[in-house]
Amino acid sequence: MRKSARTAAVLRALPFLIGLAVNPAHATSATTSPVMLPNLYHAGAVLSEYWVSEKYDGVRGYWDGEKLLTRSGSVIHPPAWFTAHWPKTPLDGELWAGRGQFDHASATIRQQPADDDAWRHIHYMVFDAPGQPGSFDQRIPALKQLIAQMGVPWVQAVRQFKVAGEVELKRQLDEVVQGGGEGLVLHRGTSLYHAGRSEDMLKFKPFDDAEARVVEHVPGKGKYTGMMGALLVEMPDGTRFRIGTGFTDEQRRNPPPIGSVVTFRYQGMTSGGKPRFARFMRVRNEM
Structure with a gap:
C-alpha cells in the first residue's frame, strides 16, 4: 500500500480509535485482548x-x-x-x-x-x-x-x-x-x-459476524415513525453503513447509544467493501 493510502486509512479510522481510547468498554476485537481469538x-x-x-x-x-x-x-x-x-x-x-x-x-x-x-x-x-x-x-x-x-x-x-x-x-x-x-x-x-x-x-458459523461503533440513529418512517429506523455504524477501517433489521420494537424505541459497539451478522461483502445483508444481533456490553 502506498504511503498516501496508508495515511488515508489511518485518518478514516481515527474517530473509531479515539472513541475506544475515551471509553475502553466500547473496545472491539481490534484492541489488545488477553485471550486467543478466532479467525473465520x-x-x-x-x-x-x-x-x-x-x-x-x-x-x-x-x-x-x-x-x-x-x-x-x-x-x-x-x-x-x-x-x-x-x-x-x-x-x-x-x-x-x-x-x-x-x-x-x-x-x-x-x-x-x-x-x-x-x-x-x-x-x-x-x-x-x-x-x-x-x-x-x-x-x-x-x-x-x-x-x-x-x-x-x-x-x-x-x-x-x-x-x-x-x-x-x-x-x-x-x-x-x-x-x-x-x-x-x-x-x-x-x-x-x-x-x-x-x-x-x-x-x-452459518453467517459471518463483526462489530461496529454506532455513530447515528436514523429516524424511522411508516410504522417506525417516532422510533429508530436504522443505525449508521462505522467499522475500524472507517467503513460506514446502515443496519436496519434485527431490532425489536423496544430496541427501536430505545436504540443502542451513540458510541456503543454492536455486533451484527452479514453474508459476505459488496463490491464497495460493505457488509451484505447486515442484521443487528446485540450490543456488545460485557460489563
Missing part, C-alpha cells in the same frame, strides 16, 4: 490438524488464577461461591446460560451486586488451560484432569472431537445450529496458547 473458517484449512467443538454463545471468561476477566480484560464479579474451588492456574472458557440464552448470561454477568439465583443458571464451559505447558493436543488431557479434580458441577470441560473432512464438519455444524447452537470452533492441535487472532483458532 475458510475452505482449504487442513482439518486433520484441528480439534472441533461447539461455539458456546455466552460471555468469554478468562480465569487468571485469581479473578475472572472478559475478553477485553474487564474484571467479572461473580458470587464468591462460583469461583471458590477454582485452581490457581489459568482457564479459558465461556460463561454460558444455555443455547439461545446469551441475553440472560450477559445481564447476569453485568449485574452488581451479583444475583445468586441468576448465577446458578450459569455454566463455565472451559475449552483451554493456558497455564499448562505444551500444545493444545497436550493441554486437552491436562484440562480434563483439572476439571475432574475441581468437582464443581457448573464448571465443565468442552468436548473436543475430530472430523474426517468438510462433509462431516458441515454435518456437525448443521446439527449444532438446528439444535439452537451458534456454530463451531476449530483449534489447531499443535498451537501454543497466545493472545490475539490467528489461524490457530477458527470459528465456523
